Amino acid sequence: MKLADPETKPLSRLNDSVDAGWTRLLGLGRIEGGVRRMLILVVVAFAVFAALKPSIFLSGTNLRNIALNSPEIGVIAIAMMLAMLTGGIDLSLVAMANLSAITMSTMFTAVAAGDPALAEQLFPVILLAGIAVGVLGGAINGLLISGLGITPILATLGTMQIYNGIAVAWTGGKTLYGSPSALTAIGSSTVAGIPILFYVFVLVAVAIGVVVTRTPLGLRIQLQGANPTAARYSGIASRKILLSTYVLTGLLSGIAGVLFIARNPTASADYGASYVLLVIVIAVLGGTNPNGGFATVLGVVLATLTLQIVSSGFTAMRLSAYQYAIAQGLILVAAMAFEQVKWRRRLRSRKPAVQPG
Amino acid sequence: MSGASLAIPDRLRLLRGANNEGVLAVVLLALIVAMSIANPAFFTLPTAFSILRSSIVPLIFALGVLMVIISGGIDVSFAAIAVFAAYTTVRALQSGTPDLGLIGAFALALLIGASLGVINGFLIAKFRLPTLIVTLGTQGIFKGALLTYVGSRYIADLPTSMAHVSTTNLFEVSTPTGSAYLHVLVVPAVLLAMGLAWVLRSTMFGRSIYAIGGDVEAARRAGIRVMRTQVAVYVIAGTMAAAGGMIYVIMGRSASPQILVGSELDIIAAVVLGGASIFGGRGSVLGTALGVILVQVIYNSLILAGVPSAWQRTAVGVLLIIGVGIQAVASRRSSRASVIDETHQKQEVPA
Numbered sequence: 001m002k003l004a005d006p007e008t009k010p011l012s013r014l015n016d017s018v019d020a021g022w023t024r025l026l027g028l029g030r031i032e033g034g035v036r037r038m039l040i041l042v043v044v045a046f047a048v049f050a051a052l053k054p055s056i057f058l059s060g061t062n063l064r065n066i067a068l069n070s071p072e073i074g075v076i077a078i079a080m081m082l083a084m085l086t087g088g089i090d091l092s093l094v095a096m097a098n099l100s101a102i103t104m105s106t107m108f109t110a111v112a113a114g115d116p117a118l119a120e121q122l123f124p125v126i127l128l129a130g131i132a133v134g135v136l137g138g139a140i141n142g143l144l145i146s147g148l149g150i151t152p153i154l155a156t157l158g159t160m161q162i163y164n165g166i167a168v169a170w171t172g173g174k175t176l177y178g179s180p181s182a183l184t185a186i187g188s189s190t191v192a193g194i195p196i197l198f199y200v201f202v203l204v205a206v207a208i209g210v211v212v213t214r215t216p217l218g219l220r221i222q223l224q225g226a227n228p229t230a231a232r233y234s235g236i237a238s239r240k241i242l243l244s245t246y247v248l249t250g251l252l253s254g255i256a257g258v259l260f261i262a263r264n265p266t267a268s269a270d271y272g273a274s275y276v277l278l279v280i281v282i283a284v285l286g287g288t289n290p291n292g293g294f295a296t297v298l299g300v301v302l303a304t305l306t307l308q309i310v311s312s313g314f315t316a317m318r319l320s321a322y323q324y325a326i327a328q329g330l331i332l333v334a335a336m337a338f339e340q341v342k343w344r345r346r347l348r349s350r351k352p353a354v355q356p357g
Numbered sequence: 358m359s360g361a362s363l364a365i366p367d368r369l370r371l372l373r374g375a376n377n378e379g380v381l382a383v384v385l386l387a388l389i390v391a392m393s394i395a396n397p398a399f400f401t402l403p404t405a406f407s408i409l410r411s412s413i414v415p416l417i418f419a420l421g422v423l424m425v426i427i428s429g430g431i432d433v434s435f436a437a438i439a440v441f442a443a444y445t446t447v448r449a450l451q452s453g454t455p456d457l458g459l460i461g462a463f464a465l466a467l468l469i470g471a472s473l474g475v476i477n478g479f480l481i482a483k484f485r486l487p488t489l490i491v492t493l494g495t496q497g498i499f500k501g502a503l504l505t506y507v508g509s510r511y512i513a514d515l516p517t518s519m520a521h522v523s524t525t526n527l528f529e530v531s532t533p534t535g536s537a538y539l540h541v542l543v544v545p546a547v548l549l550a551m552g553l554a555w556v557l558r559s560t561m562f563g564r565s566i567y568a569i570g571g572d573v574e575a576a577r578r579a580g581i582r583v584m585r586t587q588v589a590v591y592v593i594a595g596t597m598a599a600a601g602g603m604i605y606v607i608m609g610r611s612a613s614p615q616i617l618v619g620s621e622l623d624i625i626a627a628v629v630l631g632g633a634s635i636f637g638g639r640g641s642v643l644g645t646a647l648g649v650i651l652v653q654v655i656y657n658s659l660i661l662a663g664v665p666s667a668w669q670r671t672a673v674g675v676l677l678i679i680g681v682g683i684q685a686v687a688s689r690r691s692s693r694a695s696v697i698d699e700t701h702q703k704q705e706v707p708a
Contacts, residue, residue, distance in 0.1 A: 091622075148685050149685040150678070150682055151681070154629060154677065154681045155681070158678035159678065160622070160674070161626070161671065161673055161674025161677065162675060164671075165669070169665060169667035169671065172667065280489075280490070281494070320504070322501040322509075323501060324501070325500055326497065326501030327501075328497050329494040329495060333491060333494040333495065336487070336491070336494075
């Protein structure tokens with residue numbers, strides 16, 4: 001294709017560099033296929049509901065609600081993504097988040113009973129204690145999975161029951177009221193029209209994104225999920241990686257607990273019961289391979305937004321929560337089937353593609 | 358002498374069972390003995406019958422789940438199928454349809470359960486999707502469709518044919534502490550368990566389920582029709598779920614679309630406790646039945662011991678962790694002893 005003429009050399013060099021640039025761009029597009037699909041989905045979902053019911057859907061209250069609902073679900077979904085990245089799953093995330101919220105509420109109420117001012121001052125300590133509960137829960141999961149070698153789905157199924165049971169017994173099944181007013185203030189305030197909690201969500205997403213793609217730990221987590229055997233033979237300490245992953249998911253649950261209580265100054269054992277399944281839907285929709293090895297934080301963030309947009313769009317159109325459940329299920333199954341069909345087609349077309357030319 | 362010492366471990370292994378059923382039975386017995394010593398009120402016929410009564414529905418659900426787990430899958434949609442089938446049937450019988458009688462009602466419910474099972478089976482076998490994800494999705498769809506299109510009302514009065522069964526007892530024994538009743542619906546539960554045990558042990562279909570759960574590719578190469586078997590597994594699981602749902606409704610003498618919510622994971626825990634491997638290829642009806650009864654005995658003894666019912670979930674969680682923990686440690690040790698690669702137990706969540 002290239003012209004060998006000396007005069008056109010600069011042009012052909014330019015052509016080459018443009019070609020290379022295109023290839024790189026296309027390559028980016030291909031690697032981020034899941035993300036691209038999610039971007040399209042977010043835009044389409046938003047456009048559809050904005051067109052159908054602009055008066056309600058585009059109102060400031062509705063948009064702020066989307067931004068307020070997303071963070072807690074998104075943070076848990078990112079934690080689920082991390083667990084799935086290693087080829088595992090974590091069913092105990094919501095239970096840990098509730099336990100963390102309950103710890104904070106109980107601590108605050110206990111201190112405030114004696115000295116309300118002191119309780120407000122202890123706000124950072126209370127916050128850290130809540131997050132620590134999440135980390136502890138995650139460490140227990142990690143030890144069961146990496147130390148004893150229990151399958152993640154069973155280990156976290158068991159600990160989910162245990163954590164949830166402790167929360168029920170602790171609260172007596174009632175809703176606890178009370179949290180530091182500073183936390184509630186953060187939860188209800190906005191910067192540039194966007195709730196602070198949403199910034200927290202973005203911050204967490206960026207941090208986890210950096211950990212997954214730019215640190216040795218993240219690389220090892222990905223390798224562990226892609227091929228456990230190969231990872232072990234490459235000298236990766238699988239147990240340590242699994243332990244760190246589940247400690248990390250516990251940490252994120254603790255943060256989610258803080259988000260729970262920042263939004264509403266209440267804590268209960270059965271808050272967010274539907275989140276357990278919802279975050280799996282989000283993680284898978286966001287392009288996470290449930291068998292491990294592949295996931296992007298951006299995809300999960302976009303999937304969170306998509307489902308929140310669909311949820312509030314359904315509300316705006318006066319459709320029930322049950323119809324939203326149907327939509328959620330259909331989206332999940334359709335996304336999985338679509339992915340699978342695409343994979344198979346790619347596998348089938350690989351042979352002819354090898355031909356030189 | 359040496360012959361006897363060789364025979365004892367062999368006999369022990371035989372008693373232990375292929376899936377540790379023996380160990381489970383010993384644990385169950387020990388628990389019953391301990392509870393009886395601690396609280397004489399426990400060791401009575403009424404208690405035994407009430408435990409059996411409360412085991413009926415979990416056992417039927419567990420049988421369906423067991424079959425799916427043996428085939429290498431996991432099903433979290435069975436509770437949604439059960440509610441869908443039972444509530445729709447009651448609704449249909451109420452709204453003018455001539456009373457089909459008990460048999461007709463059950464037939465309708467089982468048909469609904471089977472058709473929902475077809476959806477699961479089709480998606481899983483045709484697209485080869487992870488079973489957990491598919492059943493999560495269909496669970497939402499079934500539940501949403503039920504509440505949106507069938508109804509969301511609580512129904513307090515069942516059709517007479519069904520209401521009649523709820524007060525029928527198989528027999529009644531008078532004891533010093535009061536009369537003990539054995540509910541008639543124990544019979545279908547036991548029949549289903551025996552039927553499934555026979556299918557799993559002695560039919561081509563049953564062995565195919567084990568083969569697929571052990572290794573899909575090997576099963577395919579051995580000439581097993583994987584797709585057909587998988588669809589059949591989910592259809593039967595759906596039918597079982599529908600039967601369980603009907604019995605639940607009959608025993609509770611009311612129908613509501615909100616029942617059985619959140620019971621999915623408890624049932625899966627009981628099946629896994631019963632020795633079924635979450636990776637597929639292993640599990641037995643006997644172990645599952647023991648697992649279900651063990652969970653019910655624990656619930657019952659916690660109440661008798663005065664422990665707040667809030668701790669029940671925790672107790673089952675601890676039991677599950679101990680159960681699978683011992684299995685995991687044992688399999689790690691045995692795989693280290695035989696040179697076989699230990700990766701098989703490190704494989705995470707099978708799809």
